[in-house]
Structure formats: structure tokens, C-alpha cells
Amino acid sequence: QVQLQESGPGLVKPSQTLSLTCTVSGGSITTMSYYWNWIRQPPGKGLEWIGYIAKFGSTDYSPSLKSRTSISRDTSKNQFILQLSSVTPEDTGVYYCARSRLPLRAVTTQANFDVWGQGTQVTVSS
16 A cells, blocks of 8 residues: 655745655555655645656646746655745645646646645745
């Protein structure tokens, strides 16, 4: 059974870079034919897709966040990593990693992502 777990700092200062790690257990991110996504939910708002990294390392990002986003992976640790630069308080929210079978570019329904991490709260504040 595949499980995802987010980790990273809960508090980031404005203008700094937010860095979160998703550790995958129960299967390899380089052999399973899935897309490994980052999704967030600002307070009082819906789920927002940030981007994904695919089996062979290709990436895709939300156009609204593309200039500030990088998703990479550490295959030796079976992890994928989100970096979001130049953060502002508007980047505050719960950040999730999630798996999808298709290269989705929006969260139209949560069921399209079959495995989710529990989420981690990130607050951007000085």
C-alpha cells in the first residue's frame, strides 16, 4: 500500500523559499507509472494544483505559480520536493502531496488523485 507523507517547516518568512518534501513508501516513484503532485489549500478557499513530477522526471506547473515553482526528486530516498520562492502571506495554507494516474493540471475532483498525504500547514509571516 502506497503512502505519502509531507514534511517541512511550518513557518516561512516573506520573500524566502518554501521547501517541502514528500516521502513515498510502499512503492518506487521511478518505477510506478504515476504523476506525483503538489496541491495546496489556502484558508477558506478550494484546492489549488501546484505541479507534478512524472516517472521519468519531467515536470509541469500551474501557470500562475510557474515562475516561482520547482519540483524535483531524490530517488535514493524515494522523495519528491517542492520549492516555492519569493513567498508572500498569500502562500499560506495546507500543502498536500498526492498521486494521480493521469497528468492532471487541476483538482476538479479529489478522487482523481488516488493517494494523498495528510497535509502540512505552512504559514508565511514575519
